[in-house]
Amino acid sequence: MEDIRNAIVQAKKLKIKIHNVLEDPLHKNRIKVHVDGENKYYQLKALKRALPGVVVKGIPTVARAIINILDRTSERGRAGDNELLVEGYGLQKVMTTEGIVGEETTSNHVMEVQTVLGIEAARRKIIDEIQYTMSSHGMSIDPRHVMLLGDVMSYKGEVLGITRFGVAKMKDSVLMLASFEKTTDHLFDAAAYSKSDSIAGVSESIIMGNPANNCGTSLPALHFTAPTIGPPRKLMFESWL
Structure with missing residues (x-):
């Protein structure tokens, strides 16, 4: 209950002070939230809508997470292995979460990868995401073209769009x-x-x-032997002289 109380107080959108969140002495599994000021009715309505969205434990920037079972063996694991698919942001916090293998954690957010892992990782992510998108549509691109595009977008030390x-x-x-x-x-x-x-x-x-x-x-050049040119012959009017 103390964790829930602290989460309500730390929620910036609610703007509730700690002395307004109290544990119910009659029911130890309940928390009372007091509202001060005018328009209490509308404040209570707003709290009723906002309180279910307060994150008590976990990463606030993550919207949801589901467990996916791999149907075939790939670089992500063997068939039958479980992987956690997370929707949202917070790559660094996900990588450092207890029970998560940080080295196996990936993200399709290029800018976040650059912030957390650096420009080289962002370049690699640009290449991987383009190839993944194209292969999902049944198209194949020579990796050298995509690598060149990744180099152009990242050689300045930051990710730049075309x-x-x-x-x-x-x-x-x-x-x-x-x-x-x-x-x-x-x-x-x-x-x-x-x-x-x-x-x-x-x-x-x-x-x-x-x-x-x-x-x-x-880039290429032509090399050839110069032709042999003989002495010029006399012109017609010169032969009349």
Whole structure:
């Protein structure tokens, strides 16, 4: 009962002080909550709706948890093993919960994985989630393409999306940013702040009509022996002289 009392007091949304939560002296398995101030009727109605949602034990950010029995052997375990599926947040608290194997705990929340385990784990999670989603729809992607995407989204030390905001943090080239989205905004900013562009990337080179160095069709080169060219013959009007 003391744990329930403390949970009610610590619930921030209820805003109940500890002296208003008392144990019933006549019934030891009951707790009385006193309401102060005006509009007590509406406060009691609000408490009646909110009290069942107070978390007494466990992780408040977890909505529910179910036990799943594996139907086949995979990297997650053998057929017949039990695994706990948790809906919500709180990867670090779940990993450190007594009885949970922290090394076997995974999450599909990329940003939370980055916060708890670091950027390398977030990169691995991006790759795994893309492959899992595609395979669930019966599609197969070469892992090298997905690994390249994971590298691009995480090489700055933080997870950046392939959006107008994420790409703006990834690249410094004005023309590359202008070729993606918000073309006029990037060009106006570049003109206003006198930005320079080295034209070193693929997008910039295509815009300017230059071959992209060490990339694509610019990577190979043709080597051949120069043909033997004989002495020029006289022109027709020279033979008349």
